[in-house]
Amino acid sequence: MQTKKYANKEEDLQEAAKDLRDGEVVAFPTETVYGLGADATNDEAVKKVFTAKGRPADNPLIMTVSDPKMLDDFVTVSPAARGLMANFWPGSLTIILPIIPDHVSMLVTGGLQTVAFRLPDNAVTRELISLVGKPLVGPSANTSGKPSPTTAQHVWHDMKGKIAGIVDDGPTQVGVESTVIDMSTDQPTILRTGAVTQEELEKVLGEKVLDATSTTSLAATQAPKAPGMKYRHYAPDKPVVMFDPLDLSDLVAKINHDEVVMGSDPILKSANLPKEQTWSLGPDVRSATEQLFAGLRYYDDQPNVTKIYVERMPEVGLGKAYNNRLGKASGNQLFQA
Missing domain, CATH: 3.90.870.10 (DHBP synthase)
Structure with missing residues (x-):
């Protein structure tokens, strides 16, 4: 077609x-x-x-x-x-x-x-x-x-x-x-x-x-009432790992050259990584929510990228929606310092 x-x-x-x-x-x-x-x-x-x-x-x-x-x-x-x-x-x-x-x-x-x-x-x-x-x-x-x-x-x-x-x-x-x-x-x-x-x-x-977004769990035989409740969602083929801003220095110390970081502008400034290893989520949670899927899609298509680290946001307001999608994309995998 x-x-x-x-x-x-x-x-x-x-x-x-x-x-x-x-x-x-x-x-x-x-x-x-x-x-x-x-x-x-x-x-x-x-x-x-x-x-x-x-x-x-x-x-x-x-x-x-x-x-x-x-x-x-x-x-x-x-x-x-x-x-x-x-x-x-x-x-x-x-x-x-x-x-x-x-x-x-x-x-x-x-x-x-x-x-x-x-x-x-x-x-x-x-x-x-x-x-x-x-x-x-x-x-x-x-x-x-x-x-x-x-x-x-x-x-x-x-x-x-x-x-x-x-x-x-x-x-x-x-x-x-x-x-x-x-x-x-x-x-x-x-x-x-x-x-x-x-x-x-x-x-x-x-x-x-x-x-009910954090408590609802459906059995294999149950039909979901809304998209995103039951099946794997929002996930690229590359592994995605969330990180807490407080763990940034430990992440930068451990990151490999073929791994990338998606973060807000203040976080990326502190990380001081090569530009090709970073994706700006902008200044705040609103811009981060706008940029999240675009960044995941971009890095998923880059053959030289092996892992994507993405900043978590405060769990308030729009941050709840952002963290919900990021959690599903990463399978709730969190970087451990």
């Missing part, structure tokens, strides 16, 4: 929308990562997404919309969920809701009676979905288990020849997938951390929000 590159132009979006209506798979930009789009109401199109990604069939897909009204044909929306949409949409929040029976394909839900919805903060993709006229499934546009794509080139690397096209709107701004909150249960529960924090959600909902 020849994979097209669509520019951010009206005629290109019209062509991309036609391909989606015809049952093809098209990658699209969001503020978090690039998504792999297909008509969520077309089972044959959805199957192509699983094939392109190599994704397990019980791993549910997020339905991506351009307007909250699109949800009404598929799910029951509580007043609390409406409040979250009013405060965080468009944006980096995915909301799990109970489906209206027989209104959502079991291919999308992973066999569950719930489905996740998101309205991204990207005008190009919202226009694309509006042109299609139906929600799109939108898992990250990468090979399943690998670091998520934050540029169209990352998508091209993984999906060239596997999908119909890629809508290029430049690098993403957030860099990690959206927060996932389960609103189908008695108590709102975070199933994946992201840019929208637990504290922000509690402020809007006016009640305690559970964070």
